[in-house]
Amino acid sequence: MSLLDAAAITPEVPLMKAMVLHATGEALRLEQRALPAPGPGEIRVRVEACAVCRTDLHVVDGDLPPGPLPIIPGHEVVGIVEAQGEGVDTPALGTRVGIPWLGHSCGHCPYCASQRENLCDAPAFTGYTRDGGFASHIVADAAFCFPLIGFDDPVAAAPLMCAGLIGWRTLKLAGEAQRVGLYGFGAAAHLIAQLCRWQGREVYAFTRAGDEGAQQLALSLGARWAGSSGEAPPVPLDAALIFAPVGALVPLALRAVRKGGRVVCGGIHMSDIPQFPYSLLWEERQVLSVANLTRDDAHEFLALAPQAGVRATTHVYRLEQANDALADLRAGHFQGAAVLVP
Template sequence: MVAMVLHRIHTPLVQEERPLPTPGPGEIRVRVEACAVCRTDLHVVDGELPDGTYPIVPGHEIVGRIEAIGPGVTGHRIGARVGIPWLGHTCGHCPYCEAGHENLCDHPEFTGFTRDGGFATHVVADASYAFPLDGFDDPVEAAPLMCAGLIGWRSLRMAGDGKRIGLYGFGAAAHLLAQLLRWQGREVYAFTRAGDTAAQDHARHLGAVWAGASEDAPPELLDAAIIFAPVGPLVPLALKAVHKGGRVVCGGIHMSDIPAFPYSILWEERQVVSVANLTRADAVEFLALAPKAGIRADTITYPLARANEALDDLRHGRFQGAAVLIP
C-alpha cells in the first residue's frame, strides 16, 4: 500500500510504501476510493491538537470498499462501500459512553490523528465506526459528508430550530449545511473574510439570502450562528449578530483565543456552546437525510501524491467547497 505520512508537525507529508495491513478483531480493511481534506488535517499537521500520535497518516473523511474483515465483525460484507469519520473508536464503558454521549468518550481514538487515516490506498477501521454508504454512487462527492457534513449536522442540531441561521466561514462544512438549511426552508446568512467575493458568490449560488464580511452586521438579527472558521474573534461578532436568546455554536475542534468582550453582548440569555466530534447516531441521521435534501458537495480532486498541495490550497483558501484526494 501507499500512504502519505506525517512524521513531525510543521513538516510535509512523505509518500511511503507500507505492507498491506491485516484487520484485527472487530476491524475491517478498506480500499480507499476517496478521502476529503479537512481543516482538522491542517490542525494535525500544525500540531494544534494535543496528544497526537506521530508518525501518522492523516485523513478522516474516507470512502472506500471493504477488502478484508477481521474476526468478530458482523453487519459488513466484502465489497460494500463504507464511510469512515473522525471518531474512530470509543471505549464503551466510561460515564459518557454509558450516558449516550460517546462523542465525549474519555478514551477515544481519532482517525488520522491517533490511528492511521485515509491519505493512503488502504486503511484499517473499527467496523463499528464504518457507516454503510449504499446508494452513494460517487465516492468523491460522498467523502466530504464524513466530517464536513456530519459536524455541520451536529452543529445545526445544537443551534436549534430558528429560521435565520448565520454561517461564519463558508468552506466545506458551510457549503453543505447551506443546502440542507435551504431544503428545510430556513434562511442562510453567510459570513466570509473581508473581500472574499468568491466565497460570497458561492454562498449566494447555494441560496444564501445574504453574504458579506464577518465584520458586517446582517440585515436582520439572527436566530443562531454557527462558526466554522477557527478564529476566536468571530465569537463576539456572532454574539452581536444574534437576537436575545440566540445561540452561537463553535463548530470546530480548534479555535484561536476568544478575546475579552463586554457582558452586554452575552446578556439577555444569549449562549455560546461548542461541538465535539460526533456520535454514530448523528451519522445515521445525516446520511439518511442527505440524499433526501439533495446535498451535493462541490469538490476539487487531487491525486494522493499531491496531498501536500491540497493542504496548502486549503490553508490559503484557493478553492470553494472541498478538496478530495484520490488514490
C-alpha cells in the same frame, strides 16, 4: 519506510501507499508499507477518496495536543470493504463505507453510557490517534464505519464524513433557529447551507473580507445574504454557526444574534476568543461548542443528505498531492472541499 526502501519488502508481500506525517510542521512523506491485516472487530478498506479537512491542518501544523507519530492523516474516508477481521460480518465485503473522525469509543465510560460517545474518556480518532485515509488502504473499527448505500460518487461522498457530520451536529445545537448565520463558508458551511434551505431556514453567509467567490457560492446555494464577517446581517439571527477557527468571530456573532440566540462553535480548534463586554452575552444569549460526533449523528445526516439533495463542491487531487491540497486549503485557494484520490 520510503519508496527507496520498498525493495526491502519481498515482491510477494502486498503493498499500500500512504502520505505520512513524521513531525508536526513538516510536509507529509509518500511511503509504501506492507498491506495491514484487520484485527478482531476491524475491516480493511480500499480507499476510493478521502476529503481534506481543516482538522487535518490542525494535526499537521501541531495546533492540537501531540498525538502518536508517525501517523497517516485523513478522516473523511470513502472506500470498499476488502477484508474482515475476526468477529466481523457487517459491513459485508464489497460494501462501500464511510469512515469518520470518531474511530472508536470505549463504550463504558459515563459519557458512552449516556449516549454521548462524542465525549468518550478513551476515544480513538481517525487520522490523529490511529492511521487515517491519506492512503490507498485503511484499517478501521467496523462498528464505526457507515454503509454508503446509494452514494455512487465516492468523491462527492467523502466531505460528508466530517464537514457534513460535524456541520449537522453543529446545526442540531442551533435548535429551531430559522435565521441561521454561517461564519466561514467552507466545506462544512456549504453543505449545511443546502440542508438549511431544504428545511425551510434562512441562511446568512459570512466570509473573509473580499472573498467574493465564497459569497457567490453561498448565494448560489440559496443564502438570503452574503457578506464579510465584520458586517452586520440585514436582520437579527436566531443562531450563528462558526466553522472558521477564528476566536474573534465569537463576539461578532454574538452581536448578530437576537436576544436568546445561540452561537455554536463547530471546530475542534479555535484561536483565543478576545475579551468582550458582558452586554453581548446578556439577554440569555448562549455560546456552545461541538465536540466530535456520535454514530447517531452520522445515521441521521446520511439519511437526510440524499433527501435534501446535498451535494459537495469538490476539487480533486492525487494522493501524492496531499501537501498541495493542505497548502491550498490553508491559503483559501478553492471553494468547497479538497478530495484526495489514490
